[in-house]
Amino acid sequence: MTLRPRRSVLYMPGSNARALEKARSLNADSLVLDLEDAVAPDQKAAAREQVLAAVNKGGYGDRELVVRVNGFDTPWGRDDIVAFANAPIAALCLPKVESAGEVNAVVQLLKQEGSNLKLWLMAETPRGVLNIDEICGADKRNEVIVMGTSDLAKELRVPHTPDRLGMQVSLQICMLAARAHGLDILDGVYLDIKDEAGYAAACEQGVVLGFDGKTLIHPSQIEPANRAFAPSAETVDRARRIIEAWEAAKAEKKAVAVVDGKLVEVLHFEEAKRHLAIHEAIQSRV
Template sequence: MSQSYTPLRSVLYAPGVNARALEKACSLPIDCLILDLEDAVAPEAKSEARDTVVKALTTGDCGYRKRVVRVNGLETQWGAGDIAAVARSGVDAVLLPKVESAEAVLEALEALDAAGAPAELPLWVMAETPRGILSIDQIAGAHPRLEVIVMGTSDLAKEMRVLHTPGREGLLTSLGLCVLAARAHGLEILDGVHLDLQDDNGFQVACEQGRNMGFDGKTLIHPRQIEMANRLFGVSDESLMQAQKIVTAWQQSSAEGKGVCVVDGRLVENLHVEEAKRVIAMQSAINGRD
């Protein structure tokens, strides 16, 4: 199958200042690790965290796991130094916080290029302010090197003055707009974190809601959340079997010169086949990791 897929079911934040946590994270069954230089690091520890992250990137091995650094914003006193430090570190992507305009995307890419980053190094952006949400279409289409939108639901809830409710009613419009922008521009998109580590039921509800809204995975704050994120944003046995049936039936119909076919009483067209192929490719990628 020609279609490829890179799973982002589970994306764990780890404080950049904690070298042991960064090392341990590279043995966890996550799809991606975000080494955080921003919110998880106190101002007086920023320089230490930067050095720790660069050392982890240049000397450690995370196997198949993507390693992404969340830098401080360029408007802060640490942002330019963060970008200069990680540009040639071997990082898989750089995550820019609190993005509110397409210009911010271009400015970050210019800074990476000036620091000697690989020409193809991807940029990820966080959607976590009202202005960022209102500008998300322009942000998502700002540059081909933009790869992923990451929801910052904690900051967004604070800025919007909405409550953290089980159904996230106050955030649904923002979440939906960002999914639309991601799909319109061919990007991946990650749902925000769930802060209550004792609330397994609430975390499950949030994962199911995010999956049903179209998110590709969940950002996490603790290893205990990994298994559920991998399972709920992965491929169920039932979904895989159905996808395989659709592709097989379509191939048979195409060989007979037909443009449609029927699977389990339901009409199947090319759009259903493309989604089925995506599901199969995702499971194949997951199998390669497991």
């Protein structure tokens, strides 16, 4: 089992050359080089060229590179997609996706360009959340759902509270869709970069809700996310013991095993394998 860690996914403004350079040394699992929200309209074309030059130059190591393009229906979206269709990146991130038709339009353009890029889909509007199952199933290129919680809170007219009560239904609908389609799903950003305790609590909440990682707006948020979304030492140790016990039970033609006095079935074995695979993938980045 080979899995890609996406504990920390940092947005970097495509119009900021210093940020693009600094990103080469940051310990984020993934980088989203942003051409959308972080770039003013009169800087869109220049930012596109700057990001393209940066990724072609390389130097980002094993960090997963993703470019957030402008919406397909904007004056810049189509040109963004064509520009990066065959660039040395892992995926395009599509903002404010609301229908499978939008995904299909991007896929057709990528096919015309001979591109095999994967797609990350942003869920940040009520319609996008309501259609998320259909959106996820639109094409096999779909790889990750990204929660755009800032826009979503605005559209839902709910406040940003620690429990995120007003967004819980939306978060869980998208979580269900992600798991139903075998996709990763990333939690939204935490806006107060000085609130370390609040951010740590938000990361822990994201883990409890089942997210694979968190999108970030500042480098200082990377290490707390890396810690929170990685299997703990205790989890890794238990995973190894579950695998060992299950394999021993299987060799004896038994359907269950016992670890720490608790029953272990095949579902626990599969979960343990996933924890261990994520741990090994993280260790390979060190």
